[in-house]
Amino acid sequence: MSKRLIIKTVLICIGLFLIMDSALFAYIFTKYPLNMEKQVSVVVATADIKKGTVIEERFLRKKDVWESTVNSSIERDIGNIEGKKALTDIYKDDYIRSCDLLEKKDWYKDDERIIVLPTNMEERLANLIRKGSYVDIRLQKDSGEATEDILYKIKVEDVLDETGTALDSKSAVNSKTAYFKLVLGKKERQKIYSAAKNGRLIYELYCDNIQKSGEEFK
Known part of the structure; x- marks a missing residue:
């Protein structure tokens, strides 16, 4: 056998080995x-x-998972979860998400109740009061023009129409009266009920929701 033929045969064998070796590695990395x-x-x-x-x-x-399966809403620290309320049913082995938890500071107090107070639509639109707004509630007495402070910086939980539908809903109806949905404690509710007997309630809007909160008016 000539030297040239031997070299050619060796090169062919090496080439076949490399091809088979590459195919084997490709299979292994695909399979595993x-x-x-x-x-x-x-x-x-x-x-x-x-x-x-x-x-x-x-x-x-705690459970170890691949980073790609985790989003920003999934809690990673047990200390951030303890003492909070579950806003929905959470099942065994479910991830704990921040959006499914309610912090203690946001729980309703035992004496808090929802009340609904009417106002005319013109006054509500003029003050631009909407869901999430903060208002001062004042009393304009029947006996004169003077006003009296009743409650300070109260959050409007929602604004409803005459059917109880949120005014920002597509199904809301046109009405001359809007209704403010508030969550108030017993003492605050009593102030509202007493004031309503002596005149008309007036609502003054805060410029934004982060203005410094103060104590309730005495």
Whole structure:
């Protein structure tokens, strides 16, 4: 066998080996891919948690998951969850999401109730009062033009039409009267009821929602 033929045969064998070797590695990496992604710890439920439950540490545990499966709403720290209420049913092994939790400062107090107060539509539009606005409530007495301070910086939970539908809803009806939905404690409600017997309630709008809050007027 000539030297040239030997060299050609060797080169062909090497080429075939490299092709087979590449194909083998491609198959292995396709069948068993190397995952270089980082894992992160998130909080999951150890048992079913009913809506309204105050969440305790025993309901929670940490679990390592791939970073790509986690979004910003998923809680990673058990300390951020303890003592909050579940806004929805959370099932065993579910991720705990911040949007499913209610902080203690946002719970209703035992004596708080929802009340609805009417105002004419012109006054409401002139003051640009809408859902989420903060208002001072004043009394204009029947006996004169003087006004009296009743409540200070009260949040308007919603503005409703005569059917109880939110005015910003497409199904709201045209009406001359708007109704402010408020959440007030017993003492605040009593002030409103007493004032309403002596004149007309007036609502003054804050320029924005971050103005400094003060104590309720005495």
